[in-house]
Amino acid sequence: MIEAVGLTKxxxxxxxxxxxxFQVRPGTVTGFLGPNGSGKSTTMRMILGLxxxxxxxxxxxxxxxxKLPNAPxxxxxxxxxxxxHGGRHARNHLLCLAQLSGIPARRVDEVLGVVGLQxxxxxxxxxxxxxxxxxxxxxxxxxxxxxxxxxxxxxxxxDPEGILWVRNLMKSLAAEGRTVFVSSHLMSEMALTAEHLxxxxxxxxxxxxxxxxxxxxxxxxFARVRVPEGDVQQREKLSAAxxxxxxxxxxxQDGALRxxxxxxxxxxxxxxxxxxxxxxxxxxxASLEEAYMRMTQGAVDYxxxxxxxxxxxxxxxxxxxxxxxxxxxxxxxxGWYAPPPPQQGGQPFAMPQGAPQGPPQGTPNPYxxxxxxxxxxxxxxxxxxx
Ligand SMILES: Nc1ncnc2c1ncn2[C@@H]1O[C@H](COP(=O)(O)OP(=O)(O)OP(=O)(O)O)[C@@H](O)[C@H]1O
Numbered sequence: 001m002i003e004a005v006g007l008t009k010x011x012x013x014x015x016x017x018x019x020x021x022f023q024v025r026p027g028t029v030t031g032f033l034g035p036n037g038s039g040k041s042t043t044m045r046m047i048l049g050l051x052x053x054x055x056x057x058x059x060x061x062x063x064x065x066x067k068l069p070n071a072p073x074x075x076x077x078x079x080x081x082x083x084x085h086g087g088r089h090a091r092n093h094l095l096c097l098a099q100l101s102g103i104p105a106r107r108v109d110e111v112l113g114v115v116g117l118q119x120x121x122x123x124x125x126x127x128x129x130x131x132x133x134x135x136x137x138x139x140x141x142x143x144x145x146x147x148x149x150x151x152x153x154x155x156x157x158x159d160p161e162g163i164l165w166v167r168n169l170m171k172s173l174a175a176e177g178r179t180v181f182v183s184s185h186l187m188s189e190m191a192l193t194a195e196h197l198x199x200x201x202x203x204x205x206x207x208x209x210x211x212x213x214x215x216x217x218x219x220x221x222f223a224r225v226r227v228p229e230g231d232v233q234q235r236e237k238l239s240a241a242x243x244x245x246x247x248x249x250x251x252x253q254d255g256a257l258r259x260x261x262x263x264x265x266x267x268x269x270x271x272x273x274x275x276x277x278x279x280x281x282x283x284x285x286a287s288l289e290e291a292y293m294r295m296t297q298g299a300v301d302y303x304x305x306x307x308x309x310x311x312x313x314x315x316x317x318x319x320x321x322x323x324x325x326x327x328x329x330x331x332x333x334x335g336w337y338a339p340p341p342p343q344q345g346g347q348p349f350a351m352p353q354g355a356p357q358g359p360p361q362g363t364p365n366p367y368x369x370x371x372x373x374x375x376x377x378x379x380x381x382x383x384x385x386x
Pocket of ligand 1: 011014015016034035036037038039040041042043185
């Protein structure tokens, strides 16, 4: 099991990870989600002892990585698929790693088979495609047959078949009782791969719950109702009738109304009662990706100016109220999104039991005063910070 308690990492003035507490349990795939720059890689580096936490701690099986007996046999990781000696054959690369960790050479051929690189085992890795590089990185992670596996964005650059392969590999590793921690910024992919989710934004915990709970909390049913095109009066009349009956009504980009809190037959009756002609009345479910985007909306560091100016996010019809962004815990933003109450096995915005609930004493929350940056950051800022 991986356990983080109050994990915080600062690089100078930049706080990459703030007060993260979570557990990653064996026997399941745990997805680690967050937008670009949210602190996933930094967290993984701290788990692997490649970066020292500023405060807090993270352990694997009760030990910090650097104190873990026979670490390469216990923990395998794919952090950066490009971090290989490009001049070496794939097999030689793995052989070097195996020798360093006292792993027998036959295991190299085994893992080359597992990742499907036998045919190119004697090719130099600098000629590898991104997908082949990912496979080689996964092979390296599997070398020591470890019980704990960390994969940072393992499906990057893979084609659909490769993505399916990674998905099944992660699941089978977990089914063997291993601890599998996989980072991604794609909710849709994680929903298919993981059983448990840890979602962070700007280095802070946004959700720690099972995928099942995430789905039931976030994919609310709603109805879409459409009146004859351009008939604003009819639409307003219907909207008023539905609201009066206790429905929540939101105008959509294309002029339809999104209604929650009322069953379809009731909506139909209310429209009939209000003498409004309906062109469409259909049931829908908000997608998980949508829920994830909403959850991390206030915690995105890098956003296109085109996105902001032209409003690539859904354009609302005249008169509609835009939704304020999702508050990041500790940022003190007013929020419309009330996380649902904790349920069995699910703790939105929660810390695992026994972990500190607030920031460590004497550690001010670096996000408390800083509002979410409105301006676009360039990728160079990111590089400079490094
Ligand atoms: N060595 C470093 N020095 C300074 N800042 C850093 C360093 N490493 C990371 N950061 C900053 O910390 C923040 C978190 O970065 P990190 O790479 O952990 O995020 P991430 O969630 O893995 O992002 P991505 O999905 O883009 O890989 C970023 O703002 C990044 O610029």
